[in-house]
Amino acid sequence: MRITIALLAAAMLAAPMTAPPAAQAEPHQHESIRYASVKGCTIKGGGEVPCGHWRLVLHSGERRVLPDAQVVARLANGKSAVYPPAPISVSGDGQKVAYLTRAGGLAVRTLDGDVKLLPAGALPRRDQELIKLQLSGDGSRLAVGVSGDRYGTRVYDTASGARLGSIAGPHQLAGFSGDSGELLTTLNGEEEVTDLAVNADTGERLTRVTPPQIIVGNAPQALSGDGRTVAVLATGKSRLVLYDAQTDQLLKRQRVKLPAGEVHMLDWTGDRQVTVHLLRSVGKESRMVIAQMDTETGAVTIRDRYTLLKDTFVFASCGG
Numbered sequence: 001m002r003i004t005i006a007l008l009a010a011a012m013l014a015a016p017m018t019a020p021p022a023a024q025a026e027p028h029q030h031e032s033i034r035y036a037s038v039k040g041c042t043i044k045g046g047g048e049v050p051c052g053h054w055r056l057v058l059h060s061g062e063r064r065v066l067p068d069a070q071v072v073a074r075l076a077n078g079k080s081a082v083y084p085p086a087p088i089s090v091s092g093d094g095q096k097v098a099y100l101t102r103a104g105g106l107a108v109r110t111l112d113g114d115v116k117l118l119p120a121g122a123l124p125r126r127d128q129e130l131i132k133l134q135l136s137g138d139g140s141r142l143a144v145g146v147s148g149d150r151y152g153t154r155v156y157d158t159a160s161g162a163r164l165g166s167i168a169g170p171h172q173l174a175g176f177s178g179d180s181g182e183l184l185t186t187l188n189g190e191e192e193v194t195d196l197a198v199n200a201d202t203g204e205r206l207t208r209v210t211p212p213q214i215i216v217g218n219a220p221q222a223l224s225g226d227g228r229t230v231a232v233l234a235t236g237k238s239r240l241v242l243y244d245a246q247t248d249q250l251l252k253r254q255r256v257k258l259p260a261g262e263v264h265m266l267d268w269t270g271d272r273q274v275t276v277h278l279l280r281s282v283g284k285e286s287r288m289v290i291a292q293m294d295t296e297t298g299a300v301t302i303r304d305r306y307t308l309l310k311d312t313f314v315f316a317s318c319g320g
Contacts, residue, residue, distance in 0.1 A: 031058055031111065032094025033318055034306055035288075038071055038085060040313030050085040050314050054099065057309065068107070068115075070100040073128035078104075084129035085314045092137030092267060092320025096158060100128065108135075108142060108158045118142075118161045124151050132173055136180035137267065137320045141201055143183060145173040155183065155201045165203030175319070178268030179225030182206065186216065198227055198245055207245050214250075215243045222266040222274060231274045231295070233263055240274060240293055254298045259289045267320045272296050275303065277317055284310070288317060 033056045041051035054066040070086040088099045095111045106123040108116045124131060126146050134143045135158070145153035145167075152169030156162065171187035174196075182198050187208075189195035194216040198207040206227060215221065218232040218241070228246040233239070237258050242251040261278030269275040272295045279288050290304040308315055 091135040091139030096139035136176040184223040
């Protein structure tokens, strides 16, 4: 089974499909999305392409579909790109999902079914496989970026649809801060080094720094709600490293003991808590473990575990 990793988490939509529970986890006080998945279909001439509908798998195990969501990316001229999936993202709280519509727009849907269509200019006229959508942890902000493109990244308020600001490109969007107020980006510095930049959601550049290799060499990086503390996992996931992007100082190398799996996502989910998504293959199954790390003590707790749908070709899990 081929699985390509994207990003995602949140929504409610049309006719729900019943399904057996897809995981074992602690009870949630309210329903939310674990991940979005799309299956693959073999095409004439060989190869697989994403097909059908995006399916949202909730914490209860229930599945729902996004009937209005585009599944296959398009080229800048509007023709199908055939193989790559259309971009999609889910908020860390599992309450909102951002996606491209089949009608050619950009939408943010909440779990109760309300849909906000963003202005036409919010969707860049670029090959869509280069477009990245990223919702903030609380779903209040949506970043729309184009990899290595002068378009850069634009930030929108998901409630009103208003554009809050722009970050000039080219750069790579790393993610929102823990409180959704800032964005972390990476960009090329002098002498072929990689810089980190912290930007306000209005687009204002707050900090740009050339960090040590242990920070830029261990992606993904996560930005704290304080807008300055960056976390990475290093040394084979055995160290949680904290770095101050404002003072250019390494703050801590905290030993942590994590379950098996490749690092899929990393987010600050509290003043002293960093959450990691770990993905691993077991036979023909792909399993996700979500672990929370205490930045002071290094203590690790497991928040959730689940197994992806067996026919998953591409998926996007919730952040946070």
